[in-house]
Amino acid sequence: MASIIELQDIHHSYGAVETLRGVSFSLSPGEVVGLVGENGAGKSTIVKVLTGVVQPFKGTIVVQGSERVFANPRVAREAGIAAMYQEPMLFPDLSITENIFAGHQQTRRGTIAWRQMDKEARVLLAQLDLPIDPQTPVYQLRVAERQLVEIAKALSSGARLLILDEPTAVLSAREVDALYTIVRGLKARGVTILFISHRLEEVYQWTDRVIVLRDGQKVAEKPTKDVTIPELIRDMVGREIATLYPKQPAKIGDTILEVKGLTHRGYFEDVSFALRQGEILGFAGLVGAGRTELAQSLFGIDPIDSGQITLAGYPFHPRSPRHAISCGLAYLPENRLVHGLVPTMTIPLNMTMSVWKRLLTLLGVLPTGRMNRLTDTLSRRVRLQAGRRDRLVSALSGGNQQKVVLSKWLAVEPRVLILDEPTHGIDVGAKADILTIISDLAQAGVGILFISSEMEEVRSMCNRLVVMREGHVAGIFASPVDSKTIMTAASGIPSTVEASA
Amino acid sequence: MSILLRRPTGREPRPSTRHDDNAESLLTTFLRRIMRWEIGLCLLIVIVTIGSSTASSNFLSPFNLETMALNATVLGFLALGVAPVIMTGDIDLSVASILALSGVVMAVLWQHGTNIWLAALIAIVLGAALGLVNGLVVVMFELPSLAVTLGSMSTYTGIAFLVLQGNAIINFPAPLVQLGSGGLFGSDFPIATLVLLLFASILAFILHLTGFGKAVFAIGGNRQAARFSGVPVARTRILVYVIAGVFSALAAIFYLGNFDTAQANMAADQLLPAITAVILGGVSAYGGSGTIPGVVLALILLQVLETGLGVAGLSGQEQTISVGVLLIIAISGGAAINAARNRSRRREQRADIARADAEEVTQATSSIGSEQQAHEQGQ
């Protein structure tokens, strides 16, 4: 079957980092192709290349036989490529109809033909099994419904390739099924779907073919029926990296944090676990399993509906981040730039932000001397090599930025440190440094909650592992635990492995 | 043992590959800290002053200097008061109205027999209260500060009108007039200017040296990150509104002292110049950066410019126009400088990443080597 789009030897780099190294594949009409790989393997870069957001510096894109250059998103759209992300990019105040036809409203004699558009929107929505009045403004829709609007949008503009980028992460099981039905319907209509997901059993179920990326290269491409999930995992993870995980054994002390039946309706439910001093408790699970939401509720950012938390023996009701910090908690957020750093401030200011109160002298003055000394101590501790001390943090590399954020929490000297994807998007050198520090912290008696989507990392660093699925605790395992167990618990395929606390 | 003091395990720290680092001279640090904006302002002040004094011989006369200084007092307090609010990323359009209302209340109280200084104190308390209302509505109800202070601006002015109707109160007691327009110990140096500089210093101290001030800038820079880091965001945001209210009340006191008249719409035209002075002073309209010395310099520049233009024959309105044009030029210029700075910053960042990559390759190989060694030695 003739391909509708073909990528040939695509190379892309961001600065000095090569994100894609010669990736080639082709997609045919009516196929559902899965694209899998670890974080940083290059999946999102491929999407950006296909949608015209970035341009490769080497390689060609061929659309239906002719070579094309996607200089901007519009060109890609006109070539029939549409993408749907986890959080659809819609206009919240505008109606479903208007969103579907955004950019290509139907006009009759120069004016917008609302009635006609509404009718067509209704038809599209019916096909997608979304029985909502298309005149409803989008802000009233839930994420799953917004995704369907995005799909309707793609269909109405005649998309031939629909890229679904981690769509199921934010959906409930029922909504996932609904989406799968839609995908099957689209396939029958000849639309090609590129399905990117961490959820391997979904990939297994939905796709005809699977492409595996690792470190910017395509390492495998097989018909789905010819692979098994363990094989996929092996291809994704690849190298033997145990030596790069510097976990030292630590003395495990008393229980420092105990959580019972913690619930935040709509985000997580009935979560229970215990954390001991010096222990690194991993939190694995698929994106959207509720781990970050759990962390944010523990830290006082989000509310808690029911359940109990006991911290160092005392009942703990987190009211705000400030309150949580004063009780000895620390939280390294997933999105360091948006939640962890003030980009307009210097390294010392960012590093010491959580302990300013402690550094104050007479009249509330924050002495630069004290701040700088603390900064130097912390910088040495995390091996921060960032040149001048008073550089703005926005100028640092990702790894250095994360070190600054981590230092901020070191300064607090917490009892419990919650880490949310601490090595996400960081170069290998900084990653090793950060993991070493985490290991040291455990040895110093800090209890650590370690949220990570990187299987190897979470397996090697943690004493025990909590696997979450759709807001529930699916299992608690003691190290060493193999990837397959984790994955099956995370995705819900029944397994016979015993859970042991 | 404190986490911080434990020696890191594993490999030795990498030797610094950059040669400059912390061994900078004090002078260079100072110069770099001063930010080009303030220097630009100083330059402009010098240029305008030179220009004006050549055009008019008594531009720099004590009398003229005194007049300029006095003229800038009310505006100065307003601008200083609204600056911290803008630094947190919000805006307060009601400062001139708080001036009006607290001034009116002060005047009416005095008219009914209250001691003038007690009335002044009450005005300050009222100013703080009005500011507090602003802060509470914006922060607690999570409403846009533009809308809320637009509303409170009208409300407070309206109440001022209701209190005073269309009347004016004049002939304030000599001590107040002395405060507002008199000289220090009988000299030409205005007491008002001294007080203004005093308060500017206090505010500069608070904003640039204390933890509270750092909180202000952190909130303006990234409110959520500040909140997640334990910075008392709500409290700080409300407090800057209170500060604005207090400074507005101070402005009212000096208004009465200087102009010896209280009317419900007094200083209504000073809101825009106050915000102009703040932005001109280098405070970012989005918050997170700016300095009090910069605002003070901008105030001086504005005053010198207006007077200088007057000397050059421009009418009052032409001066206002020029100020507007200056604001535009300043912002556009600032934006251009920022864009250039960001470009060089990105280059630095890419160099960082490249360097980090290059280093980690050597690092990784050496680390694997040392780990194996440790392993072999029976760890």
Add this chain to the structure above:
Amino acid sequence: MSKRPVMPSSLERGVSGMAQFIRVREVGLIAILVIVSVMAAITLPAFRNGVNVRELLNNAAVVAVVAIGESLVLMSRQIDLSVGAILGLAAFITGSLISQVNVLGGVGVVLVAILLPLVIGVVLGFVNGLLISFARMPAIIATLATLSIYSGLQVLVSGGSQVYAYQVPAWLNQLYTSTWLGVGSFVWIGAAWVLLFSFIMRMLRWGRDLYAMGSNPEAARYMAIPTRRRTIEAFMVCGALAGFGGLLYISQYGNVDATAGAGFELTVIAAAVVGGVSLFGGSGSPLGAALGSVLLLEIENVLALLKISIFAQQTLQGVAIILAVALYAVLMRRLQQPASRARNQPDIDTQRRVKTEVQQ
């Protein structure tokens, strides 16, 4: 997860989805207007007075015309604080020039009278748009600057003198008091503008582009909407309407001096906000702005008739803005569906600023 609700039936959604929250907003406004009018008419004989009603509606019409222009700017997530000055400048220039243009005879004069203030407004609005789109100035600061510049120009151009009523052609003077089919001419004019812009904002792509830009500027750029151009155009239209307001001003007051239009921007923004135009952009309508104008002025009128001080008007305006904003905010939050991941997204401004700082 068992907790997540099933998608409700289309009937439920049809009803609760509130086909157009927008339309509901206007219906609500009309309802409030009717209630207030009826109550006032019953309790205050002075309110029922024909002259009073006519004046009220005429005044509201002037506010409404300018508020429509302002609403366009607000809906695209900008703001224009210079409309009062534009109105004044256009009024003065038109007023003084019109008395000297008797060249083309009757029709010519009318044409000039209408076109001149529009052109002036367009030019001044163009400057605003340029500053915001190309010099990248935040709208508040830019229009604050142009406000001082334009009002300064007002004084400059007038040179201390005024335009007097007798200098203005009779037909223009009488426009304020004339009635067509029993309804004041200003009302007809206002209604015409409302109809025109309701049509534009609803039925033309140009109008929908503005809504899109206000609702999600990033997505708008991604969809290849020419945001820079639209911004400039929106400000030009806003300026034009403010200029037209200047024409109405001449008719209303006869005399035009250097302070014409001062402070008017506050009334206009208050009217728009009360009429449901969101300061965050993306929602509201010209009709809403017009209804807001009527409601605002009606309440002022009632207060005046109740012998409540004229100075209470300002207070009222202020309180009205705050209440309206709070009310709409509460309603929006009630209806909004918090997506589970969206909770972790920062507010849009931080997002925008962080993005530009780092990625440029």
